[in-house]
Amino acid sequence: MIKYSLKCSDGHQYEAWFASSAAYEALAKAGELQCPVCGTSDIGKALMTPGIPVRQNSRDTAPAVAQKPQPQTVAAPANSAQQQAEAVKVLRKLREIVETNSDYVGPKFAEEARKIHYEEAEARSIYGEASHEELTELDEDGISFYPLPVLPEDHN
Numbered sequence: 001m002i003k004y005s006l007k008c009s010d011g012h013q014y015e016a017w018f019a020s021s022a023a024y025e026a027l028a029k030a031g032e033l034q035c036p037v038c039g040t041s042d043i044g045k046a047l048m049t050p051g052i053p054v055r056q057n058s059r060d061t062a063p064a065v066a067q068k069p070q071p072q073t074v075a076a077p078a079n080s081a082q083q084q085a086e087a088v089k090v091l092r093k094l095r096e097i098v099e100t101n102s103d104y105v106g107p108k109f110a111e112e113a114r115k116i117h118y119e120e121a122e123a124r125s126i127y128g129e130a131s132h133e134e135l136t137e138l139d140e141d142g143i144s145f146y147p148l149p150v151l152p153e154d155h156n
Contacts, residue, residue: 001098001125001146008035009042017094017146019101019125027097036090091149098148102127109145110134117143 002021007013012035018024027033033043102125105112109128115121127148130138138145 001144005046006033006043007046008038008040010035010038010040012037013046017098019098023097023101034090036086088152091151095148095151098125098127101125104128110138113138113143113145114141117141 001017001019002024003015003017004024005013005015014036016033018027028043031041034041035043105126105128107129109126109130112121112126112128116123116126130145135145
């Protein structure tokens, strides 16, 4: 997975996740990317700062601990039902892209992520389920992972 800062021709900036840089390029070329604010498909990459890994054994920093993914509530301006509907639409699209461009490994997510990290399995995008304990162990081992967005229908 890769995260890009994107900017539309009207100047709206937002972040989006992609299975790979090639997946971003394919979606951009096909005009599939849309600004969540104005809906334009004239999208490009915005200036981004590089991610710099932090040493896990540094004495100056506390170790990071993976948190169990929790549904998050975002405060929205009054009369924002349309904005909320658009945000959910964008999250559904993100989830669809991940699920379309990744292998589903089910409850073996932690095991498979570890194999990929240690080059014991083919490098590829995967998604699945993992317990809080498994996520904590992955984080402690320096293995990157990102939760899929929680959608309203996930609570049914």
